[in-house]
Amino acid sequence: MCVPSIAIQRYRELRAAGLSRSAIRRAVATGELHHLRRGVYASADACAEVMIAATHGGALACVSAARHWGLWVLDEPGDVHVWLHHDGHRRHADDPCTCIEHWDEGTRDAFALPSAARVLRQILACAGVEAFFVALESARRAGIVGPAALRWLTSHIGDEGREAVALSRDDADSGLESLLRWRLRHHGLTVRTQVRIASVGVVDVLIGERLIVETDGKANHDSPSLRHKDLLRDAHAALWGYVTLRFDYAMIVHEWELVESAILASVASGHHLVPGR
Numbered sequence: 001m002c003v004p005s006i007a008i009q010r011y012r013e014l015r016a017a018g019l020s021r022s023a024i025r026r027a028v029a030t031g032e033l034h035h036l037r038r039g040v041y042a043s044a045d046a047c048a049e050v051m052i053a054a055t056h057g058g059a060l061a062c063v064s065a066a067r068h069w070g071l072w073v074l075d076e077p078g079d080v081h082v083w084l085h086h087d088g089h090r091r092h093a094d095d096p097c098t099c100i101e102h103w104d105e106g107t108r109d110a111f112a113l114p115s116a117a118r119v120l121r122q123i124l125a126c127a128g129v130e131a132f133f134v135a136l137e138s139a140r141r142a143g144i145v146g147p148a149a150l151r152w153l154t155s156h157i158g159d160e161g162r163e164a165v166a167l168s169r170d171d172a173d174s175g176l177e178s179l180l181r182w183r184l185r186h187h188g189l190t191v192r193t194q195v196r197i198a199s200v201g202v203v204d205v206l207i208g209e210r211l212i213v214e215t216d217g218k219a220n221h222d223s224p225s226l227r228h229k230d231l232l233r234d235a236h237a238a239l240w241g242y243v244t245l246r247f248d249y250a251m252i253v254h255e256w257e258l259v260e261s262a263i264l265a266s267v268a269s270g271h272h273l274v275p276g277r
Ligand SMILES: [Zn+2]
Pocket: 001, 002, 003, 004, 046, 047, 048, 049, 050, 068
């Protein structure tokens, strides 16, 4: 992904950087620059999303901007989210355009990414509290939102968002962990990820002391050798008194009721506890 404030340049910025009128024309002819619209150009390393946003009169917003910040985003990339300035215009070329408009007020630096705190607020409003919580924990882990940004955020969101901020941590290991902790938050369970267990290896999620949740799907677990490795891990885990539940990423994201029921049934049987304690 590119750096939008560098990848998108206005004509006058190119001229100020020393490019003559004919040099700009040549750069467009050779593909070093893309001419997006009147007075707006993109460098060759500009990604498609940034070019769409600039062509349509705005900067990246929301989940599209979050990806550029390197934050965890639950869904695969889809339509581009664009921050259109309230005193600007939309300039969608296609009709109907599929980009998703954001119109929240705030000072904006042309085509640069909005601040991470603003991006988080946009996600809360547009994609909901779970997507917000996951992105928030990754921003906190990366040190992108500090105390001042968190204060700004807290004073610009509603109760649900504030609950998420209060629960958020700065040491989450993955979006999946954040999602599991958020969705299991009312059950009083300890949820840890990437826990090393002797003779088993590093497991994705450990609930309590003994319940392992493995999430297949990122790597190809269908191949016979990986399948064999998974079964070996499960056998070793069982040997040491652990119970393993396996879900794929899609189940956790999209079939949560089933996953939650399975986890809670296992917890009800005491599988997460060390026997005798
Ligand atoms: Zn980019």
